[in-house]
Amino acid sequence: MPPNLSYVPAKRPTQANGSGLAAVAERAGVSLATASRVLAGSTHRVSGDLRDRVLHAAEVLDYVPNASARSLIMGTRKIVGVLQHDMLDFFTATNIRALEEVADRAGWLIMLVNASGSVEKELRYLRMFRAERVGAIILMGSGLDDDGYRAMLTRELNGFVKSGGRVATAGRHDLPCTEFVPDNVAGAQAAIEYLLSNGHHRIGIISSPSAIIGTRERITGAKRAFAHAGVPWNEGLVVEGDHRRASGSIACEQLLTRNPDVTAIFAMSDEMALGVYDVAHKRGLSIPDELSVVGYDDTTIARDVTPALTTVIYPNSELARRAMEACLSDAPLEAAQLLIPCELIVRKSVARV
Amino acid sequence: MPPNLSYVPAKRPTQANGSGLAAVAERAGVSLATASRVLAGSTHRVSGDLRDRVLHAAEVLDYVPNASARSLIMGTRKIVGVLQHDMLDFFTATNIRALEEVADRAGWLIMLVNASGSVEKELRYLRMFRAERVGAIILMGSGLDDDGYRAMLTRELNGFVKSGGRVATAGRHDLPCTEFVPDNVAGAQAAIEYLLSNGHHRIGIISSPSAIIGTRERITGAKRAFAHAGVPWNEGLVVEGDHRRASGSIACEQLLTRNPDVTAIFAMSDEMALGVYDVAHKRGLSIPDELSVVGYDDTTIARDVTPALTTVIYPNSELARRAMEACLSDAPLEAAQLLIPCELIVRKSVARV
DNA sequence: TTGTAGGCGTTATCAA
């Protein structure tokens, strides 16, 4: 793979219209250095007279500093590349706001990209971030449980770190960097325990893609809950979805058809839980009286559907905020995983049976 | 206002670890020029032998091109700055995906920022975009109906365009550039006409902030509908909200208290319509039997609440996509407004009275 | 306090 970033020589657009720093300096009748010192907010002292002249010239000439030239000298820039593996619908304005708020406070810019679930695209974007000499990179979402994939990421990120970059993740990747991870095990365990404590024993599980680390953790949590309750684990009650609503419907149909005695369903995303609602609606099944449902994510929609969806909070904004703060602080970034709790939110979609 | 972008001289981070183009060239035993030609995907022909050597050296050295150096020469970069005035909740992953999809296809990157409703911040971000020498800027959302504001934006964008930048908006700003605007007049008119045709005459309106252009358009549309039906316009039935859910509740309370004979409410955002749902719920008012509701936006949530919300589509993704396509094409950008329809989606929240 | 000059990593021009 050539390191060429499919760069196409752009039509050089008339180039600087002579309003660079040099123009400002000339108009103000000062040297380049003086102009720079005034305009770049250097600590170097400049006499009030010259300072005014430079400022005025800059204003008149509508001078806008060239960040590329600056970052070429500095070797880095105050931009954090945020890589979202797959921008699903539970990624909302709230998350962006969380990221943006922290970044802005520190005077940083965000470069947000979406790999749309493609590993190839992910690597390509990571490389772009490096080429852009961003100062930090944040990986959003849960990573793939695949050693080859992990190795490629590690290689790329190592190169980045070696050149002074900072990395953190918002979601588990099991990479040698600072990771803020949701407590998926506890979250799923709480969901299943809640269902069990309401008398449900035949619980269908609609899982997210099995390739994702978070999915395996949630399965672990579910198994743990069953084990604690002494209820045998039944692999046949697990159907895999893709996080999206439609897949929730399909999985639900399958589950209900093959196991008519299922009384409750745990879907690993609110979207898929809504897919279950759709099926229940179509079949004339009442939720929660005839079918109990628990979701995951606590999307804004969860409280507004009828019945309001009992679900587990996925602390997306919290993870994002923490990862951003870690990247922008000066504290050294240790390779560690910081667990953020996933709380169960009880609403109206589960009935006692 | 100094053009200084509050730039703080960062700690120069050990600078290039000697793995720049020069290192690659040296290792491959070729000149800088040759290495550049191979790595930058130039059309200039290079013999197979040298090409291989360069590629290999680049691989071994983990060479990543410096985009800053490139853009310093080119004077521009394939990045489009996307400015969201206020990232409200109806700005979703779908919009980002729409933007990203088009950009990625053309090999461009997106720099997404959120001004959080602050004019000062908006101008600051615009200036940052210019400093970054982005190739295009997209303004998302409806602009403020304020000449001073418009003048400041125009000044900033003119400077940008003069230096070769491309500008488009996704939402009405009434600026001298290519604008993709939603047909707010028709949208609001359709909403009110639908209510009127269902026998409602006392219709409360919860408007978005009056400072926003789109709000005025929607008021115009509403007035037009009343006029056509020969129903007198009643200013007292209009209460201003801020787009958010809570403001919808407050406005609804006010409306219902002051005008107990109101039979329907048109809220200019789905979020505020949900605020109306909240009030109805609290007051024990049945929707739509005792109170009809129409929203605006067609948020994903609209179809899932009970009763499903009748609303007007705000074609956010469509606007975004079109604006992005316009920016990335080579076609000259005329100052024009392209109207995108706002369709009424009839669901279950309106009853005949 | 001010100015001069060198260099950041690339690409483009022009000879060879």
Added chain:
DNA sequence: TTGATAACGCCTACAA
């Protein structure tokens, strides 16, 4: 086809 070399716009020792 290849290789010197001059920009690109800016910051910062270092000298004045």
